[in-house]
Amino acid sequence: xxxxxxxxxxxxxxxxxxxxxxxxxxxxxxxxxxxxxxxxxxxxxxxxxxxxxxxxxxxxxxxxxxxxxxxxxxxxxxxxxxxxxxxxxxxxxxxxxxxxxxxxxxxxxxxxxxxxxxxxxxxxxxxxxxxxxxxxxxxxx
Numbered sequence: 001x002x003x004x005x006x007x008x009x010x011x012x013x014x015x016x017x018x019x020x021x022x023x024x025x026x027x028x029x030x031x032x033x034x035x036x037x038x039x040x041x042x043x044x045x046x047x048x049x050x051x052x053x054x055x056x057x058x059x060x061x062x063x064x065x066x067x068x069x070x071x072x073x074x075x076x077x078x079x080x081x082x083x084x085x086x087x088x089x090x091x092x093x094x095x096x097x098x099x100x101x102x103x104x105x106x107x108x109x110x111x112x113x114x115x116x117x118x119x120x121x122x123x124x125x126x127x128x129x130x131x132x133x134x135x136x137x138x139x140x141x
Contacts, residue, residue: 031056031101034125040106041092048083048090055081059101074119093122102129
């Protein structure tokens with residue numbers, strides 16, 4: 001089976017994940033789930049997953065998500081995607097670095113305020129991500 005514009009396969013490797021992605025000349029950037037964020041988002045209700053997935057797709061394609069907000073000054077450069085139902089508010093915290101969307105943390109909440117534990121976890125994952133990317137860059141050079 002031929003795929004027009006296919007030029008390579010792209011592997012993303014990180015903690016607890018390795019994903020083979022189809023990449024063509026027009027393919028959007030990668031999405032990498034840090035820590036247990038993929039497992040958590042998979043536990044969300046199907047309609048919420050669909051809405052958040054659509055917003056992630058929009059981010060990948062350089063479009064503005066339908067429901068998003070910056071997390072600054074608490075987490076500079078990090079954005080949250082938002083979904084809700086009658087019971088919970090669902091959040092996906094992400095940062096885009098060099099064309100790759102890194103999902104730092106996914107969680108649900110019942111109040112308007114984001115818990116300090118969720119912020120702390122996202123901050124720790126962002127720090128580890130930056131360290132990992134810096135190490136990969138050093139190894140290339």
